[in-house]
Amino acid sequence: MPPPSEPVEETERLLTRAGGELKTERRKRGADVARAAIVHAAATAFAQRGYYGTTIDDIARESGYSPAAIYKYFTNKEALFSHLWNVMAEQLQKLFEESTRMPVPFSQRLRWLLSKLGEILQSSPDLLIAFIGQRPYVARSHPTELERQSFRQYKRHLMQLKALMEQGIHERVLGSGPAEDYANLFVGLLYEFAYKWVTAPASADLQHHEDRVLNLFLHGAGPLRGGK
Amino acid sequence: MPPPSEPVEETERLLTRAGGELKTERRKRGADVARAAIVHAAATAFAQRGYYGTTIDDIARESGYSPAAIYKYFTNKEALFSHLWNVMAEQLQKLFEESTRMPVPFSQRLRWLLSKLGEILQSSPDLLIAFIGQRPYVARSHPTELERQSFRQYKRHLMQLKALMEQGIHERVLGSGPAEDYANLFVGLLYEFAYKWVTAPASADLQHHEDRVLNLFLHGAGPLRGGK
Amino acid sequence: MPPPSEPVEETERLLTRAGGELKTERRKRGADVARAAIVHAAATAFAQRGYYGTTIDDIARESGYSPAAIYKYFTNKEALFSHLWNVMAEQLQKLFEESTRMPVPFSQRLRWLLSKLGEILQSSPDLLIAFIGQRPYVARSHPTELERQSFRQYKRHLMQLKALMEQGIHERVLGSGPAEDYANLFVGLLYEFAYKWVTAPASADLQHHEDRVLNLFLHGAGPLRGGK
Amino acid sequence: MPPPSEPVEETERLLTRAGGELKTERRKRGADVARAAIVHAAATAFAQRGYYGTTIDDIARESGYSPAAIYKYFTNKEALFSHLWNVMAEQLQKLFEESTRMPVPFSQRLRWLLSKLGEILQSSPDLLIAFIGQRPYVARSHPTELERQSFRQYKRHLMQLKALMEQGIHERVLGSGPAEDYANLFVGLLYEFAYKWVTAPASADLQHHEDRVLNLFLHGAGPLRGGK
DNA sequence: CATGAATGAGGGTTCATTCAT
DNA sequence: GATGAATGAACCCTCATTCAT
Structure with a gap:
């Protein structure tokens, strides 16, 4: 009876607007389609109206299924949100890890990381917002299980990035x-610019955004220094 | 019947943990005391459990008044939150404005601004979190009035800071x-470090935090360069 | 916020059809009246349709209050039922205890006990049925808290009666x-005849019922023997 | 479309833990096996968690079949329960009837009846509890069909037993x-001791229980009398 | 024969809000 | 000025039941 917690990668693939050809495998079909529709509807809804502002009925309506159907795939509202959140968290986690292992100079890895993040921002802005929107709850005095989990993951991400930065320091690319x-x-830059881009996506192309972030990250706001 | 929206400054004064001597002036007393108690209770509650996680009953209980009393002072829950939010928003707004007008070199103004922000963080961490926590909702597709207002204010803050930065550019302190x-x-740095400090306040003294933020802001993560 | 668990006696008094003059004391009124109405409606409903067959809406409707009002007085459905159950359980418990302490011959005590039970049956048949109807759940493998509590109380009653019987044995009135x-x-006789009376109350006067129970209890179904 | 209400005896045979050899007769097999599994699972579930506490999914899971399969054999949940109830009711009914017809002295018939009841208690305690647990609903003001039926059957049992008792009276074994x-x-003794045995089965051997019941039935709690 | 998939119809519970006193 | 009492409107979730495959 516990809804099968399908591997997160599956959902991830289905959600990604880019590579979503939804191969017509001879799988159980029905269930998969339904699950994907629900997950997709949930991502949109949560991103637009937040966890509390979104009702199960909303998601049901947008997914084309009944509220009861949702409970066949997820134990409850929190579990559904949690799943979405994990999809993004794992995606990011993997990205961060990978970036520390690439056998190329630090600055290239940084660029690569930023461009990958840009891709996510483009392919699943909904998910990303739903993800980031969770962060504030991190500071709660009486956190729910979901909040505790978010906090742990947040710190894990920071750890990973810290490892990356240490490499940069070692390679003398960073101070x-x-x-x-x-x-x-x-992280601060990431969040800030993600918001900026999401609230006004047309403002410029993503590539340009990445350049600016990279520049700010490396040199801050001070004047270009040295020989120049 | 709409409760008189008392000047925000009053609340601000009452909330600040530092200078809260609550002089027994010749005033209606009662009402003021009650209002202050409610606002204070609300700030704590919202910060700890968020807007949706906080009930009017919670605030009533913590304030020592009845739920009905709250409606004597604020039209509804959202108005109460909105008020709190505005208190912080205006406080920040004033700070930003002031910093663009100080007749001293840019870097001193920046320092001053940071230290002022630090003071706020120390005196009303609850409020500040409640304030920042509101930001994510900024990107909503179907924003509530509160969210629309938050968004406007957020942009106003950015404008103000942009003006400040332009001065810095002009003075050649910035690039x-x-x-x-x-x-x-x-802003990104501010939020990030505010969270950091709030989730682990003991980590270091605030002054030190400010220095790091300033340093990161001016020089980014890159190495100190050349001749210096 | 936890609804005030008013002394059980109060409810008991209000429920009793006999002495229910509802003195118009200058008490908080409202709350008391409401509570009594809810408790009364609940007793009727539970007795007629059982715990599961009764909805909060049923009770609300019959009591003349809204479902939400019920939750002001009882934390939830189970608590409401539990309260009713306790009212009866304590009433019985007290009766049993008292009967072991009366300074009169055993057979008189037995008579007295039976007549008291008869009074209860007449004054609050609803409650009594709701109470007895709970017993079957006693044997559950996975009892709810309510069921566990019922079971404990059931055994406590048996203990009390056993004590009474021991006195009867000692006085040589019993075998x-x-x-x-x-x-x-x-207990078996009690339950059986309570049902009998409730399902066909007009069958005979209560006094007669009591006599029969007493007779069956003392002599069983066998023939009156010997010399007598 | 109403599923064929197979003769109750079949189920009875399949349920009885004692003589369940399930001969591989030339029969539709499959269907029978499934039906038996469902009925068996239902008996256990209903006895452990009651009618309302048991879901169709529970029964399906425990039987190894799908919820949909259950509806192939029973029109609905109530019909399934009703069937179980009837199995027990008819078994008892037959027992009572038979006991009035045995060409032996009354006391022997009584003994025989009790020992037969003991056998049932041992072989299908689940069913027996589910059966007895139904009794309280007998007194409902707005009975469901199931409850009406239970009530009728209950009275039929009483009638039968009454007939038996009349024989006892005639034979002067009873008063x-x-x-x-x-x-x-x-009946009161039966129910009471059935519960006792079920809630604490290890308490003593069944034979002993029967003796006590018989003794209480014949002589009540009073002292052994007269010259005897 | 069997089931996977889906749902309609509630049920319990919460909570912002009102209003007579 | 303050509140006790009460409620309408949702919201989350469960479960018996159906039906195409």
């Missing part, structure tokens, strides 16, 4: 300052 | 890059 | 057989 | 009191 600060700077 | 980017960088 | 058996016999 | 009272006494 000597505490790697953690750099990680925070990175 | 030539678009002032808006610098404003975003500043 | 030597295990007191526990006598307690079970007594 | 002269109304036969109906004796029937009620018998």
Whole structure:
């Protein structure tokens, strides 16, 4: 009776607007389609109206299924949100990890990471917003299980980024300052520009956004220094 | 019947943990005391459990008044939250404005601004979190009035900061890059470090935090360059 | 916020059809009246359609209040039922206790006990049925908290009756057989005749019923023997 | 479309833990096996968690079949329960009838009846509890069809027992009191001791239980009298 | 014969809000 | 000025039941 917690990758693939050809495999079909529709509807709804502002009925309506159907695939509202959140969290986690392992100079890895993040922003802005929107709850005094989980994941991400930054420090591409600060700077920029882009997507092309973030990250707001 | 929307400054004064001597002036007393108690209770509750997680009953209980009393002072839950939000928004707005007008070099103004923000973080962390926590809703497709208002205010803050940054650019303390980017960088850092400090306040003294933020803002993560 | 668990006696008094003059004391009124109405409606409903067959809406409708009002007085459906159940359980418990302490011969005490039980049956048949109807759940493998509680109380009643029977044995009014058996016999008869009376109340006057129960209890179905 | 209401005896045979050899007769097999599995699972489930506490999904899971399959054999949940109930009711009915026809002295017939009841208690305690648990609903003001049926059957049992008791009276093994009272006494003892045995089965061997019931039935709780 | 998939019809519960006192 | 009492409107979730395959 516990709804089968399908591998997160599946959902991820189905959600991605880019590679969503939905191969017509001879799978159980029905169930998969329904699950994907629900997950998709949920991502949109949660992103637009937040966790509390979204009702199960909303998701049901938007997905084309009945509220009861949703409970066949997820134990409850929180589990559904949690699933979505994990999809994004794992995607990011993987990205961060990968970026620390690429056998190329640090600055290339940074670029690569940023461009990958840009792709996510483009392919699943809904999910990304739903994800980031969860962060504020991190500071709660009486966190729900969901909030506790978010907090843990948030710190895990920071750790990963810190590791990356340490490599940058080692390669002398970054300064000597505490790697953690750099990680925070990175995250701060990411969130800020993600919002900027989402609230006004037409403002410019994504590539340009990435360049600006990279530049701000490396040199801050101060004047170009040195010989120049 | 719409409860008189008392000047925000009053609340602000009452909330600040520092200078809250509550002089026994010749005033209607009762009403003021009640209002202050309610506002204070609301700030704590909203910060700890969020807008949706906080019930009017919660606030009533914590304030020592009845739910009905709250409606004597605020038209509804949203108005109460909105008021709190505005208190913080105006406080920040004033700070930003002031910082563009100080007749001292840019870097001093920046320092001053940061230290002022630090004071706020220390005196009303609850409020500040409640304030920042509101930001994610900014991107909603179907925003409530509160969200629309938040969005406007958020942009106003950015404008103000952009003006400040333009001064910095003019004084050659900052680079030539678009002032808006610098404003975003500043905000990103602010939020990130505010969270950091709130979720682990003991981590270090605030002064130190400010230094790091300033440093990251001015120089980014890149290495200190050349001749210096 | 936890609804005030008013002393059970109060409810008991209000429910009793006999002495229910509802003195117009200058009490908080409202709340008391409402609570009594809800409790009364609940007793009727539960007795007629059982715990599961009764909805909060039923009780609300019959009590003349809204469903939400019920939750002001009882934390939830189970708590409401549990309260009713306790009212009866304590009433019985007190009766049983008292009957073991009366300074009169055993057979008089027994008579007195039966007549008291008869009074209850007449004044609150609803409650009594709701109470007895709970017993079957006693044997559940996976009991709810309510069921566990019922079971404990049931055994407590048996213990009390056993104590009474031991006195009867000691006074030679009863045989030597295990007191526990006598307690079970007594309970069995009680339940059986309570049902009989409730399902066909007009069948005879209560006094007559009591006599028969007493007779069956003392002599069973066998023939009157010997010399007598 | 109404599923063929197979003769109750079949189920009875399949349920009885004792003689369940399930001969591989030339029969539709499949269907029979499925039906038996469902009925068996239902008996267990209903007995453990009651009618309302048991879901069709529960029964399906425990039977190894799907919920839909259940509807192939029974029109609905109530019909399934009703069937189980009838199995027990008819078994008892037959027992009672038979006991009035045995060409042996009354006391032997009584003994025989009790031992037969003991066998049932041992072989299908689940069913017996599910059966007895139904009784309280007998008194409902707005009975469901199931409850009406239970009530009728209950009275039929009493009638049967009353007939038996009349024989006892005639044979002078019982007193002269109304036969109906004796029937009620018998039922009361039966239920009470059935519960006792089920809630604490290890307490003693069944034979002993039967003796006690018989003794209580014949002589009540009073002292052994007269010259005897 | 069997089931996977889906749903309609509630049921319990919460909560912002009102209003007579 | 303050509140006790009450409620309408949802919301989350469950479950018996159906039906195409």
